[in-house]
Amino acid sequence: MLAATSLRLAAAGQGGHAFVIPWENPAMTNWTAPAPYRVSLKNWVDYPGWKAFDKNTSTYVLSRQGVPGNPNWWIQLDCGAPKRVTEITFTVIPDYRPRGVYLSTSVDDVTWTHVAGGVEPEPAEGLSKTTVIADGAGMIGRYWKFHCQKTYANHRFTAIAEIVLRGFE
Numbered sequence: 001m002l003a004a005t006s007l008r009l010a011a012a013g014q015g016g017h018a019f020v021i022p023w024e025n026p027a028m029t030n031w032t033a034p035a036p037y038r039v040s041l042k043n044w045v046d047y048p049g050w051k052a053f054d055k056n057t058s059t060y061v062l063s064r065q066g067v068p069g070n071p072n073w074w075i076q077l078d079c080g081a082p083k084r085v086t087e088i089t090f091t092v093i094p095d096y097r098p099r100g101v102y103l104s105t106s107v108d109d110v111t112w113t114h115v116a117g118g119v120e121p122e123p124a125e126g127l128s129k130t131t132v133i134a135d136g137a138g139m140i141g142r143y144w145k146f147h148c149q150k151t152y153a154n155h156r157f158t159a160i161a162e163i164v165l166r167g168f169e
């Protein structure tokens with residue numbers, strides 16, 4: 001046990017994190033598969049939102065913006081257990097860019113902590129943007145929720161092609 005612990009700490013390097021098994025969210029094949037992962041959302045069109053987490057940048061989640069009284073929409077990944085997430089990569093599709101997207105996280109689906117804002121790429125930045133969390137130290141959460149606040153251009157729809165979370169078990 002001691003040897004294994006020492007090995008992990010050695011691998012952690014200067015960060016000294018106790019858990020250093022690299023982790024990345026799996027490709028979802030439905031709302032709840034593979035278990036224990038689960039995608040949920042609050043949006044304003046009927047769309048298979050789990051495709052924002054299917055590791056395919058040609059598929060996406062779509063929603064309307066600007067619905068009276070409910071202007072924002074969100075999509076979240078429940079990892080089934082807490083993960084330390086150190087970075088996320090957020091990919092859009094050209095004509096339906098969201099704007100002002102921020103990420104929050106929770107360990108219990110009750111208390112939420114703001115993680116990062118502006119996680120979407122600006123048009124000049126291309127279609128994907130990677131955001132490093134807490135200078136690479138990451139944050140620990142089970143639920144990771146992406147809030148889409150605004151649109152670009154004249155579209156009333158926004159879409160997210162793919163979100164990938166990386167970090168440690």
Ligand SMILES: [Ca+2]
Pocket residue numbers: 051052053054055056057058059060161162
């Ligand atoms: Ca996708």
